[in-house]
Amino acid sequence: MKAQISTEPGGPETLRLVEMDDPHPKDNQVLLRIHATGVNYPDALIIRDLYQAKPPRPFAPGSEMAGEIVAVGKSVSGFAIGDRVIGMSDNGGFATHACLRPDQLIKIPADMPFDEAACFILTYGTSYHALKDRACLSEGETILILGAAGGVGVAAIELAKSMGARVIAAVSSEEKAQFCTEIGADLTLIYKRNMDREDQKAFSKQIKELAGPDGVDVVYDAVGGNYSEPAFRSLSWNGRFLVVGFPSGIPKMPLNLPLLKSAQILGVFWGAWTYHDPKGHAQNTQDLFELYSAGKLKPRITASFPLEKAAEALVLLESRKALGKIVVTMG
Template identity: 60%
Template sequence: MKAMLSAAPGGPETLELTELPDPEPAKGQLLIRVHAAGVNFPDTLIIRDLYQMKPPRPFAPGGEVAGEVLAVGEGVTGFTPGDRVLALTGHGGFVTHLTLPANMAIPISDAMPYEEAACFIFTYGTSYHALKDRAQIKPGESLLVLGAAGGVGAAAIELGKAAGARVIAAVSTEEKAAFCKELGADETLVYPRELDKAAQKALSTEIKSLSKAEGVDVVYDAVGGAYAEPALRAMAWKGRYLVVGFPAGIPSIPLNLTLLKGTQIVGVFWGASVFREPKGHAENMADLMALYAQGKIRPRIHARYNLEDAPAALEMMQDRMVMGKIVVTMS
């Protein structure tokens, strides 16, 4: 088997393509021939030891995969060789073969291409958990998505629309704004890459004007940094502010704003919820598969890379040049 490994902390350029013995499934495990692996922002952090999880080295990045079951370990029921599956791995996905506990695998239909399956669980799982479980978004409410052209942001647009919300997509370029319109966003705004106090005030004013009310009900913040405060200032009474990620830095929030607006700041740690609340995760995945079958959600793949070019995929991700998803293919 081939694997793109992180042997020492560093950027994508430190990854090494390596030949390893093919694994064998242990008791309760599946052996998967990986066809595709999704690329996500945490992959750029985990190789630098900047993510919540720090797996022992050497390890392969890649937190979600799709592929074919080659063999089943002792005691496994419900799967047979040839089954098509996707799985959330956390890391280890940039490989041609892997073993994983059978209860981590989710069957997929023949109608779902491997590339789309590999780009499905992380972004839609995160955004559905955020909007359904943490924000409890309701039809008719307004939703502001910061970083709306990225993987989780694009998923939040689609899921927000599926929930009956009015979606405002905030992005850094006109090209990304056009992409969000294609996804179904009702309104778009382009924010500057650098924000001083005057620019923060202007951004808050623009968000309020687009909300067509006293402010937005739900903020989905996958950006952080200086963009957090103006978004919080533009919230409606009893709004819910979803903390999803910090590619622009961890913000400092004036907590008096939460008192004045009766808002909630709500953390979204989907990876932990998967393990802490497996029943809820299973229900959410069933909902998402139904939405996919209905054509209401579909991963938009921005670029495809072969396994040997996986470092370039991570470079594109860390430079925030992606609209939708990137996938690494193993063929």
């Protein structure tokens, strides 16, 4: 097998392409021949030792992979050689093979391409859990999505529209705004990078002008930093603020704001939730595949890299210039 290995903490430049013997699954594992791996923000954090999971080195980053089972441990049930599956793990995806447990696998529809499957569960699972289970988004409500052109942001646009909501997509460039409009956003808003206090006030005012006098019902914040407070100030009475991620930094929110608006700040930790509520996760996964089969969801893959250039995929991700999803393919 081949793999992009992290041997020391650092950025994408520290990854090393190595060749080694194919792994052998334990009794409770399957061996997955990986065809494609989605590139996600935690992959850039985990190689720097900045993610909550810190696997022992050496390891391959990559948490969301898709492929076919080529070997099955003797105590495994429910899966067989030849099954097409999505695999979820903290790491191991930037490789041609991986050993995974049955509880880390999800079977995929026969007509779902491996690259789309590798870019599906993490982003759509996160956004569906956020909108359905945490915010309880309702038909006719208005949602503001920060970082709307990224992987989870695009998923949030499609899911919010499928739930009958009005979507305001907030992004950092005209190109990203056009991209979100094509996906289905009703309105777009371009924000400045590195906002100062006056920029924050202007941003909040722009949101309210688009949303209307009552403000937005839900904020989906996948950006953090100086963007969070002005977005929160645009919330309506009883609004809900979803904390999804903070690539721009962890914000400091004045706690008088949720009091004055009777608003809720809701954390979204999809990965942990899947373990705490496996039945809910199974139902959400079924819902997502049904929406995919109905043509209402489609991973927007705008960049693909071979395994040999996986570091370049992470560099593109960290540049925040990527639209939709980035995938690494194994050939």
